[in-house]
Amino acid sequence: MNNLNKDILKELIKTFENEFPEARIISPRIVQLDKFVYINDEELDKAEELEHDEALDLENIDITIKEIKPDYSFKPIVAIDTSSAKLGETNKGILAAIRVAIVVQEENATSVEKFGPYVVHVTSENKQYLYDYFRQNLLGIKIGNKKIEAPLLLSKMVDRIRNAIERISQIITCSIIKNGLVLWDGSLTGGTIDTPKEVIEKAIHIAHSNGNSIIAISKKSWLRLASGEQLVGLLDNVPKACFVDVHDKLSADTSRFLGRVHVAKFTVDGFSFRVDVSPSNGYTNEDVFSLLVGNSAFYNGYPEALRLAHIHCYFTPSEVLTLQNYAINKYNLEVTRTFDIRMHLFTPFGRKSI
Amino acid sequence: MQIYQKVGDEIILLYNPSKEEVIVGENLLIVDNSRMKGILVQVFEQNLVEIPGILEELIRKESSAQIRVQEHAPGEIQKFAIDLKNMKFARTRVRKEVDLIKGEILDWSGWVPDRSSEVKSIDDKWILDKLKIGKDFYKNPIYLGKTNFSKNDFYITAYNLQGINVVVGKKGTGKSHLTKALLLGLIDLGAIGIVFDINDEYSAMTKTIEGKESPYSKKLITLDPGKNLKFTLDYVGRDVFIDVMTSALKLPDISTIELMNIWDKLVQQNKLNFQNLITEANGVGNPNVRLALIKRLNRIEESKLFVDDPEQAITLEKEIEKITKGGALIINLKAKNIFTIYLVVQTILSKMESLLEEEKLKPMFFLAEEAHTYFTGTNWIDAITRMRHLGTYQVYITNTPTTLDEIVIRQTDNLFVFHLSEPKDIEHIIPAVKLESETVKKVAEALPPRRCLVIGRVTEDYPFVIDVTSLEVQVAGETKRFFKEP
Numbered sequence: 147m148n149n150l151n152k153d154i155l156k157e158l159i160k161t162f163e164n165e166f167p168e169a170r171i172i173s174p175r176i177v178q179l180d181k182f183v184y185i186n187d188e189e190l191d192k193a194e195e196l197e198h199d200e201a202l203d204l205e206n207i208d209i210t211i212k213e214i215k216p217d218y219s220f221k222p223i224v225a226i227d228t229s230s231a232k233l234g235e236t237n238k239g240i241l242a243a244i245r246v247a248i249v250v251q252e253e254n255a256t257s258v259e260k261f262g263p264y265v266v267h268v269t270s271e272n273k274q275y276l277y278d279y280f281r282q283n284l285l286g287i288k289i290g291n292k293k294i295e296a297p298l299l300l301s302k303m304v305d306r307i308r309n310a311i312e313r314i315s316q317i318i319t320c321s322i323i324k325n326g327l328v329l330w331d332g333s334l335t336g337g338t339i340d341t342p343k344e345v346i347e348k349a350i351h352i353a354h355s356n357g358n359s360i361i362a363i364s365k366k367s368w369l370r371l372a373s374g375e376q377l378v379g380l381l382d383n384v385p386k387a388c389f390v391d392v393h394d395k396l397s398a399d400t401s402r403f404l405g406r407v408h409v410a411k412f413t414v415d416g417f418s419f420r421v422d423v424s425p426s427n428g429y430t431n432e433d434v435f436s437l438l439v440g441n442s443a444f445y446n447g448y449p450e451a452l453r454l455a456h457i458h459c460y461f462t463p464s465e466v467l468t469l470q471n472y473a474i475n476k477y478n479l480e481v482t483r484t485f486d487i488r489m490h491l492f493t494p495f496g497r498k499s500i
Numbered sequence: 501m502q503i504y505q506k507v508g509d510e511i512i513l514l515y516n517p518s519k520e521e522v523i524v525g526e527n528l529l530i531v532d533n534s535r536m537k538g539i540l541v542q543v544f545e546q547n548l549v550e551i552p553g554i555l556e557e558l559i560r561k562e563s564s565a566q567i568r569v570q571e572h573a574p575g576e577i578q579k580f581a582i583d584l585k586n587m588k589f590a591r592t593r594v595r596k597e598v599d600l601i602k603g604e605i606l607d608w609s610g611w612v613p614d615r616s617s618e619v620k621s622i623d624d625k626w627i628l629d630k631l632k633i634g635k636d637f638y639k640n641p642i643y644l645g646k647t648n649f650s651k652n653d654f655y656i657t658a659y660n661l662q663g664i665n666v667v668v669g670k671k672g673t674g675k676s677h678l679t680k681a682l683l684l685g686l687i688d689l690g691a692i693g694i695v696f697d698i699n700d701e702y703s704a705m706t707k708t709i710e711g712k713e714s715p716y717s718k719k720l721i722t723l724d725p726g727k728n729l730k731f732t733l734d735y736v737g738r739d740v741f742i743d744v745m746t747s748a749l750k751l752p753d754i755s756t757i758e759l760m761n762i763w764d765k766l767v768q769q770n771k772l773n774f775q776n777l778i779t780e781a782n783g784v785g786n787p788n789v790r791l792a793l794i795k796r797l798n799r800i801e802e803s804k805l806f807v808d809d810p811e812q813a814i815t816l817e818k819e820i821e822k823i824t825k826g827g828a829l830i831i832n833l834k835a836k837n838i839f840t841i842y843l844v845v846q847t848i849l850s851k852m853e854s855l856l857e858e859e860k861l862k863p864m865f866f867l868a869e870e871a872h873t874y875f876t877g878t879n880w881i882d883a884i885t886r887m888r889h890l891g892t893y894q895v896y897i898t899n900t901p902t903t904l905d906e907i908v909i910r911q912t913d914n915l916f917v918f919h920l921s922e923p924k925d926i927e928h929i930i931p932a933v934k935l936e937s938e939t940v941k942k943v944a945e946a947l948p949p950r951r952c953l954v955i956g957r958v959t960e961d962y963p964f965v966i967d968v969t970s971l972e973v974q975v976a977g978e979t980k981r982f983f984k985e986p
Contacts, residue, residue, distance in 0.1 A: 156572045163574070257568040263577065458569070464551045468581045476576065 150317050154284065155246060155261040158311070165276065166267045169236035172479040174470045177463045184460040186229035187242070188305060209380075209395065212432065214387040214412065216440035222326035223251040223442060224319045225451035228312040230304055231461040233470050236479065239269030242304040243469045246315045247458035249451045250323065251442070256451070258458050263465070264311070265473055268303045277303070280310035287342055309340045317349045325357035325426070327438055329452045334362045334405030334422035346404045350424050357426050359434045362405060363452060364420040381411040381418040387439055389421070391431065406431050412439055416447015501619040503530065504589065506612050509936075511541050513590040513619060514549065518583050522546065522590045522621070524946045525953070525965030526649040529598065529622040532613040536600040539613060540627065541592035542963065545942040549587040557585075593939050595962060605630040624650040624964070631960045642685030644678065645969040648951055654966045656958035658689050662863070663957065664884060664911045666904065667897040668929055669918020674950040675897050676701055678916055678968045679867055680975055682895060683828055687719050692820060692864040693828035694852070696845060699869065700834035704974040714973045719827035721819060725836055725844050726804035732813045733772050733806060738763050740843075740850045745796060747876060748839035755792040758784055773808035774801065803840045816851050817860060838873075845874045849883070856890040863891030871896050872903035880905035901925045914956030920944040934961045 233241040245262035281287045336343030389410035405422035423431045443450040501515040531538040597606045624647035635641045638657040703722040708714045723729035745751040762780040766772040781793040855861040912932035930937045955963040
C-alpha cells in the first residue's frame with residue numbers, strides 16, 4: 147500500500163480531469179429548486195450493500211447496559227466523510243461529483259478540510275482503468291493474477307470510486323492526529339463487496355501505531371432479533387448515556403467485524419447507533435466511549451465533528467447546478483432535455499425526482 | 501435573460517448579473533420573432549433568486565465562522581458557484597404591446613410571449629420616438645435631463661404642463677431642482693410664473709454658478725413682503741382682508757362684523773387706509789371687541805405689509821408688466837410668520853383670479869412649495885377648479901405628499917416622483933397616475949437624489965425615470981448656520 151497522505155487527495159482533481167473521456171452531450175440531472183435537500187447518492191447507490199453490511203442479527207436480547215461516564219481528559223478528534231452526486235448522463239456514461247470532508251477538533255480550534263468536488267466521468271471504456279487505479283495504485287490491494295472486474299452498472303461504479311476515496315481518506319485520518327479519536331461514518335466491517343478486509347486492518351494498524359482509537363458510527367443500523375423483530379429503540383428508554391456490547395450476541399460470523407460492535411447512546415435524549423470500536427493500546431472500549439463523551443459535543447446524540455463532516459461533504463441542489471454548469475462549460479458539452487419516463491408516461495401522476 | 505413567470509401584468513425575468521445587468525426603470529422588449537409581436541416591459545424591482553439551500557449554505561458559512569475551512573477544489577468551480585448564488589430576478593410590468601410588422605406601439609391586449617422569446621434591452625429613444633415625445637415633436641420643448649437607462653435627452657412640451665403638476669419626494673432629493681428647470685424652461689418659452697418660495701431658493705437663479713448676472717436676472721423679480729411687497733387696503737379688498745383676519749388671526753364673529761362695518765364706513769367716506777382702520781377700531785364701544793381688533797391690527801401693522809401711500813404699494817398687474825416676455829415673480833416667504841404668508845398668498849391668488857376673470861392677464865403658472873402651510877380647503881378647490889379653468893396652471897411641490905388635498909391628486913395631470921419610502925406617502929399619490937402602486941413604491945424607493953419618475957400627459961402616461969439636468973444658474977438658498985464646517 148502506498149504511503150497515503152493529503153497530497154494524494156489534492157492530486158485527484160488533476161487525475162479526474164485527465165481521465166475525462168470526451169463526451170458530446172449531457173442530459174443533466176433534474177434538480178428540484180422548490181425545496182432543499184442534502185444530496186448524497188451513496189445512500190441510494192449503496193442501499194442494498196449498506197443493509198447487508200450493517201444489519202446486525204442478535205441471538206437474544208439478554209444484554210447488559212453500561213453507563214458511559216464522561217472522561218474529560220483532552221483527546222483530539224478527527225472525523226471524515228464522503229459523498230457523491232450524479233450530475234447527469236453523457237452520451238458516453240455518467241458524470242458525477244465526489245467530495246471528502248475531514249474535520250479536526252483540537253483543544254481550542256476546529257478546522258474543516260474539503261477535497262473536491264472531484265468531477266468524475268465514468269464510461270464503459272474507463273471504468274476498469276479507474277477501478278484498478280484506485281484498488282491497486284492507491285489502496286494497494288494485492289490481487290495477484292486474479293483480475294477483479296469493475297461493476298457492470300456505471301452507477302455502482304461511481305459509488306465504488308467514492309468508497310475508494312473514502313477508504314483512502316480514512317487511512318489518512320488515522321495518522322493526522324496523535325493519541326486521539328478517529329471517527330468514521332459506517333462500520334469497521336471488512337471483506338465487503340467494495341472493501342477488502344486488509345484495507346480496514348491497515349487503517350486500524352496505522353491508527354493504533356499513532357495512539358488513536360477508531361470509532362465507526364453507523365447512521366443506519368438494522369438491529370434485529372433472530373426472529374426478524376426490529377430493535378431500533380433498544381436504549382431509548384434508558385435515561386443516561388450508555389452502551390451495550392452486542393458483539394458476542396451477533397449471530398453472524400464476527401471475523402469480518404474488525405472492531406467490537408456495540409449499540410450506544412451518547413446523550414440522554416439522543417438517538418442510539420451501532421458503534422464499532424477499535425481501541426488503541428492501553429484503552430478499553432468503555433474508555434473510548436468515555437473519552438468521546440467527555441471530548442465531543444453532540445447533536446441529537448451524534449458527535450459534532452462527524453456531523454460537520456457530513457454537512458461539509460454533502461451536496462446541495464445549488465451545488466449540483468453549479469457543477470453541472472462547470473462541467474458543461476469546461477468540457478464543452480451540449481445539453482439535451484432530460485428524458486424522465488415517469489413524467490412523460492404517468493403525468494399528472496409522475497413526479498420529478500432529484 | 502429568460503422569461504420565468506407571468507403573474508397578472510407582471511413578467512418575471514431571470515438573468516445572470518455577471519453577464520448582463522438591468523436597472524430599475526429600464527425598458528425591455530420581449531420579442532416573439534415567429535409571430536412578429538412583442539411586449540414592452542419595464543423593470544421595477546430586482547431580486548436575488550431564492551434558491552432553497554442558499555440560506556442553509558450562508559448559515560453554515562456564518563455559523564462556522566470560528567471554524568477554519570480550507571477547500572481543495574478546481575478553481576473554476578468558484579466562479580460558477582458565485583454565478584449561481586447571484587442569479588437575479590427582474591420584476592417587470594407590461595407597458596405596451598409592439599406590432600413588429602407595422603412598427604407600432606399599442607396598448608397591451610393581454611397577449612404573452614412564450615419562454616423561448618428573445619429578451620432585449622431597448623433604447624429609451626426608440627420608445628420616446630414611438631410615443632412622439634421629444635424636441636423634434638414639440639414647438640414648446642422644455643429640457644428636463646436624460647433618461648436614466650439610455651441617457652437620451654428628455655424633453656417635455658410646455659403645452660402638456662397646462663394643468664395640475666405635482667412634484668413629490670423626500671427632502672434633499674431634487675424636487676426644487678426639477679421645479680427650477682421647469683420654471684426656467686417656461687420662462688424661456690415666454691411664459692409667466694408666480695412662485696411661492698418658502699425657502700428663498702429661487703431668487704438665487706438671477707446669478708450664474710460663477711456669481712455673475714444670469715440670463716434670468718431681469719426675468720426673475722423677487723418680492724419680499726414688508727420690503728418691496730406692500731399693498732394698499734383698497735387693492736387687497738374687504739373679502740381677502742376679512743378672510744385673513746378670521747382664518748389666520750382667528751378674529752371672533754362679533755369682532756368680524758364690527759370690522760366689516762368699519763371697513764364699509766371708511767369706504768363710503770372714501771377714507772379707507774390702514775391708519776384710519778386702527779383709529780376706528782380704537783373707537784369701538786365694546787371693550788372686548790375693541791381689544792380683539794386692535795391686537796390683530798397691530799400684528800398686521802408690524803408686518804409692514806400695508807401702506808396707505810399707493811406710491812409705495814405694488815400691484816400684480818404692474819409687476820407682471822415688467823416680465824411680459826417671460827419671467828416670474830418670486831414671492832419670498834422665508835422666515836415670515838404664518839399670517840403674513842397667508843395674507844400674501846390669499847391676496848395674490850384672489851387678485852390673480854379676478855384679473856384672469858377680467859382677462860387682464862394672460863394664462864400663467866404658479867408654483868407652490870409646501871402649499872399646505874398656507875392653503876385652506878377653499879383655496880385648494882378654487883385653485884383646482886375655477887383658477888385652472890381661468891388659465892392658472894399649477895405646480896405643487898412637497899416633501900409631505902399626504903398633505904396634498906385629495907382634489908389635487910385626483911386632478912393631477914403630471915407627476916414627478918423623487919425618492920419616497922413611506923408607504924402612506926406613495927399610496928396617497930397613486931390615484932394621480934395610471935400606474936399600479938407596487939411599481940411606484942419599488943421605483944420610488946430605489947431612486948437616488950436627482951433622479952425621478954415622470955408620468956402623465958408629458959409622457960403619454962408612460963413612466964420614464966430621468967436624471968434631472970444640472971442648471972447654469974445658482975439654485976440653492978442660503979441657510980444661516982452656527983457651524984460653518986462639517
